[in-house]
Amino acid sequence: MVWFKWKHLFIFIVVIGFMVWSARVTEFDIRKFSQFNNMVDFLSNWFPLNTSIIPKMLEASLVTLGMAFLGSFAGLLVALPISLLAAKNTAGRFYGIVRIMLSFVRSIPEIVLGLMFLTVVGPGPFAATIAIIVHNASVLSKLIAELIEAADKGPQEAMNAVGARSLTGALFSIFPQIWPNVLSHFFYRFEVAIRTSLILGLVGGGGIGQQLFVHFKTFQYSTVAVDVFIIMFIVIAVDFLGSRVRQYVM
Structure with a gap:
C-alpha cells in the first residue's frame, strides 16, 4: 500500500522503545496512585485559607x-x-558564532544563572531579575x-532595490511582518518568567516564591494555599x- 512505509514503522518502534525506557x-x-488519598489529606489542610496574610503576599x-x-x-x-x-x-558572517553563543546560554538553567549572579550582587530580586533577563534574551x-528567516522576502527585496541599508531594510520590511508573533513570544516568556521567579525564590531570589518556600517548609498549608x-x-x-x-495589534 502507498501509505505504508517501512521507515514509518521503524520510527514508531523507536518512539515506543524510548517511551518504555x-x-x-x-x-x-500507575499503581502508585493507590495512595491518592494522601493528596486529598494534603489539600484538605489548605482550608480555611489564612486570609490575614493576603496584604503581605500581595506585596x-x-x-x-x-x-x-x-x-x-x-x-x-x-x-x-x-x-x-x-x-x-540578516547575519552574514556572524551567524555561526552567534548561534553557538545563544545555544550555550540557553543550556544554562535559570536557577544556575540565579546562583551565579547571587554570588556577585547578593541575595534578593536583583540577582533573580538578571538571571531572567539573560535567559530570556537567549x-x-x-x-x-x-x-526573521521565515519572513516574506518580497518587502526585503524591494527595500534592497531602492538602495536601503541592511539594517534599515530589516526594520521596515521584516519587523512589521513579524511583530504580532514577537509579542506572542514575549507574553509567553512573561508567563514563563513568573513561574521561573518562583523557582528562583527558593535560592533567595525574593518575591512570593521565597515566601511560598518558607510557608511550605514550615507546614503553613493554609498560607501556602493563599500563595x-x-x-x-x-x-x-x-x-x-x-x-x-x-x-489589538493584529
Missing part, C-alpha cells in the same frame, strides 16, 4: 511581577538586535531569528492581557 528510568507506575507578588516583567521586557530589548545576527538572511533571540491562588491569578491575568494585546 523513559517509563523505566522515571519509575513510572511579595508585586515583587515577583516586577521581576518577571523587567526580566522579559529587558530580555526582549536585548534579543531584538541579537536576533538580526542570528538569522541567516531564548527570544532564537525565536525572533527564526521569525498558590495569588500565583494562579497573576498567570491567568497575564495570559488574558497578552491575548487582548495580540488581538
Whole structure:
C-alpha cells in the first residue's frame, strides 16, 4: 500500500522503545496512585485559607511581577538586535558564532544563572531579575531569528532595490511582518518568567516564591494555599492581557 512505509514503522518502534525506557528510568507506575488519598489529606489542610496574610503576599507578588516583567521586557530589548545576527538572511558572517553563543546560554538553567549572579550582587530580586533577563534574551533571540528567516522576502527585496541599508531594510520590511508573533513570544516568556521567579525564590531570589518556600517548609498549608491562588491569578491575568494585546495589534 502507498501509505505504508517501512521507515514509518521503524520510527514508531523507536518512539515506543524510548517511551518504555523513559517509563523505566522515571519509575513510572500507575499503581502508585493507590495512595491518592494522601493528596486529598494534603489539600484538605489548605482550608480555611489564612486570609490575614493576603496584604503581605500581595506585596511579595508585586515583587515577583516586577521581576518577571523587567526580566522579559529587558530580555526582549536585548534579543531584538541579537536576533538580526542570528538569522541567516540578516547575519552574514556572524551567524555561526552567534548561534553557538545563544545555544550555550540557553543550556544554562535559570536557577544556575540565579546562583551565579547571587554570588556577585547578593541575595534578593536583583540577582533573580538578571538571571531572567539573560535567559530570556537567549531564548527570544532564537525565536525572533527564526521569525526573521521565515519572513516574506518580497518587502526585503524591494527595500534592497531602492538602495536601503541592511539594517534599515530589516526594520521596515521584516519587523512589521513579524511583530504580532514577537509579542506572542514575549507574553509567553512573561508567563514563563513568573513561574521561573518562583523557582528562583527558593535560592533567595525574593518575591512570593521565597515566601511560598518558607510557608511550605514550615507546614503553613493554609498560607501556602493563599500563595498558590495569588500565583494562579497573576498567570491567568497575564495570559488574558497578552491575548487582548495580540488581538489589538493584529
